[in-house]
Amino acid sequence: MINDIDELATATTKTFRFSSGDLITLEDDQIEKIPYLTALVSSAHSFESICNKNGHYNLDPHIEFKQFSFAIQSLSFHSVRQLFTHLPKQNNIIPIIALLDFLGIGPQPDPSLKEVDSIFFSNIVYSPLLENYLQIIRLPDIQDMTVRFAITMAKEEYDFTNRNVIDQIHWFIRFILSAYKFFGPRLRHHVYKIAKHCFSLFKRSLLKFLRKLVWKAEKKRRKFLLRARLYRSSSLSKSDISNPRLSANKFDLLEAKEIEHNHGSLSPCLELPTDEPCDN
Known part of the structure; x- marks a missing residue:
């Protein structure tokens, strides 16, 4: 058995088995990026139960294949915001x-609320030309911070027993969900799901307000895209309009470019409720 383990340890690829019976084979350079897998492989000498008779490493039974596959995909992401923008x-x-x-590959470190506020609202510079102060919006920075903030919130690292902390978090969530020109629909969707989960545990009274905010923001976003569609379609040449099939194809392409320009990636929309939430 020891010889078999030695052979497995020197292989350039290793196969891992899920409790469902699914298998996944990873390269050594992928395994080295995941502390959990590195520890699992290195422990095979000490615990025979880690490897089955086929030489497959047994993963924790709570790890699901689909979620693990996305975790492996995330190793190639160049920014933390892609965790949300690439997840359907x-x-x-x-x-x-x-x-x-x-697995030990989550974004680190967790940002404090002060750091979040600094990235969201503190980029103020003086313009000699305008003789006034301007706020500089760096979309990659605020999108990355949004994801880090949401992940920290999901891990319940903030003190949700503190009223001031909850109020600050609620303010940030309101900003994120309403700023559809800064954050794509997929990113806002995942932030909303995390906020909904956390507030259902610690502050249920805020859930109704968040749902109404999502409804209004999505309604405004769709109107914005509709205006962009109308503007783009009015710019189509007469030759395109005379050809319905060509016109439709060009229209779809222009719409895709418009969404990509404003949101950074083609993402599905938040589900819009059919009825506006009531205040009572």
Whole structure:
């Protein structure tokens, strides 16, 4: 058995088995980036139960194949915001955050609320030309911070027993959900799901307000895209308009470019409620 383990340890690829029976094979350079897998492989000499008779490493039974596959995909991301912008909305972001933390590849360190506020609202510079102060919006910075903030919130690292902390978090969430020109629909969707989860545990009275805010923000966003569509379609040449099929194809392309320009990636929209939430 020891010889078999030695052969496995020197292999350039290793296969891991899920409790569902699914298998995944990873390169050594991928494994080295994940502390949990590195520890698992190095412990095979000490615990025979880690490897089965086929030489497959047994993963923790709580790890699911689909979520783990996304975690592996995230190793190639060049920015933390891609954790949200690349995850389809039908996937639950909360267990994925827990998995990333368990594997040891979650974003670090957790930002304080003061750091979040600084990135969101403190980039003020003086313009000699305008003789006035301007706020500089760096979209990659605020989008990355938004994801780090949401992940920290999902891990319940903030003190939700403190009223001032909850009020500050609520203010940030309001900003993120309403600023559809800064944050794409997929990113806002996952932030909303995390906020909904946390507030349902610690401050249920805020849930109704958040839902109404999402409804209004999404309604404004769709009107914004509709105006962009109308503007773009009015710019189509007469030759395009005379050809319905060509016109439709060009229209779809222009819409895609408009969404990509404003949101950074083509992402599915938040689901818009059919009825506006009531205040009571």
